[in-house]
Amino acid sequence: MRNPLSKTVVNIKPSGIRKFFDIVTEMKDAISLGVGEPDFDTPWHIREEGIYSLEKGRTFYTSNSGVKELRVEISNYLHRKYDLQYNYENEVLVTVGGSEAIDLALRAMVDPGDEVLIPQPCFVSYDPCTVLAGGVPVSINLKEENEFKLTREELLSAITDKTKILFLAFPSNPTGAIMDYDDLKDIVDVIIEKDLYVISDEIYSELTYGKKHVSIASFPGMKERTIVINGFSKSYAMTGWRLGFAAGPKLILEQMTKIHQFAIMCAPTTSQYAAVEALRNGDSDVEMMTDAYDKRRRYLVNALRNMGLPCFEPYGAFYVFPSIKGLNMTSDEFATKLLMEEKVAVVPGTAFGECGEGFLRISYAYSIDNLKIALERIEQFVGRYLGGN
Template structure:
């Protein structure tokens, strides 16, 4: 029998996040700080809309691009929150989570051999999705001393005549880094001058602390070359609803919709009705959850610094990215031993790219009670191995 498998797919490594998640799920009394999932339930009024849509028998396919009402409300939301204006009909696509939107954006734009700039550490999907779309990933290694922001100099050094796309993901998973107005402004001229298209993953846009999120699409000359990816999982605690969206130039959204049409058909109808309620009336819920995350964020940073771990202050998402180089272990060794000895799961920084070596991702999307227990165990572990 001939080999039924694609070498391209076989050569892609599985997610480094799920490895530890699977182990901890089988371990009694273990605490996981590894999965990027809100511990809040989806707000009741949003769930109620989903339930009501089922009770009314709204179980049909929607338009491939999504419910008109949802697309209109998303456009209203983006204008209200981030001063972004999009045509709901031609520039908006509802997807199965933000992850699908990333995948089909790359597939819609890449020709074989096109280079995609991927600043790392970053979300695990960008690199494999680029390969699956026939592109060539070009890693830009972000630096802790720059708070893991992409600098103009790093961007210029990485561009070649084959560069087509830059994936920009701020607030960032796994580091919690953000890029403010001045940070983004410093790279906008380079992007325009070099004629680069941007995929801006803004799934954590509502989770910033101390400053409001700025989208690179809001800069002059950037809307027409930016595909903004967002969704409902993080802001509204709707991970299992699998609902995301993309907005961008009509010519790109049209081709993304074509791929979505053949591969998916449409996003779940029940989720779309719940999404309408979320973007219309969910601002109070977002603020409540953001305030809770901010308290946890400050608590975790303080605890990590007190135990002697270097940790820059993240101003977005719900992750901290402490440095463990002083302990003389690799990230994988630290995470493995911590899980075995103290029953606490964290994610090694290398799950997000080789330049994550020497770091860990710790999620604070958990209750203060669980964080307190977990951090006490981590401190005991660090004290044991501190040189």
């Protein structure tokens, strides 16, 4: 019998998070600071709208690019929040989570051999999706001393004549880093001069603390070369609804819509109607959740620093990315031992790229009470090993 499998797929490494997930699920009483999703339930008025749409019998396909009302609201939202102008008719596409939009953007733009720059540590899907699209992923290792922002020099030194796309994902999962206006301004002219396209994954854009999110697409000359990806999972605590969107130039969006139309047909109808409600009446929910995250963030950063794990101040998402270089062990060892000895699950930094070695991703999408218990245990653990035993 012939080998049923594609070589490309077989050669893709399974997600580093997966391996750790299998260990954790065997520990029955572990407490986790390892999730990448909000602890809040979707606000009730949004859920209720989903229920109502089911009651009304809205159980059919929608148009490929998403229901018009939702695309209109997305267009308004992007304008209201990030000063971006997109025509709902042909520059907005509703997708199955931000994840689908990432895949579509790559497949629509990458030809075999095109290089895609991926600043790491980053979300787990950029690299494999690039490979599946036939591209060549090129990592840029971001540095702690730059607070895990992408610098002009790092960008310049990674560009070759095959480079076509740059991934930007700020606020960042896993580091919590953001890039503000000045940071982005520093790289915009490089992007334009080298004629790169940008896939800007802004899924955490609502979750910033003390600083407002800036979209790179809002810079002059950038809208025509940027695909903005966003969604409802993080900002409105709607991960399970699987709803995201892409906005970008018509030329690219048309091709993305074409793939979406054949591969997916349309995003879930119930989720789309719920999302209309989220965008129309959800601002105060976002505010409430951001406020809660901010308090936990300060609490977590302070506690980690006090126990001797240095971490830079993360201004976005809901992660802290402390360094464990003072302890004589790898990220993987730390996470595994912490789980075995103290029953606390965190994610090793290496799950997000090799340059995550020496770091951990700790999520604060947990109640303060939960964080307290977990932090006490981490402190005991760190106390035992700090100093390099």
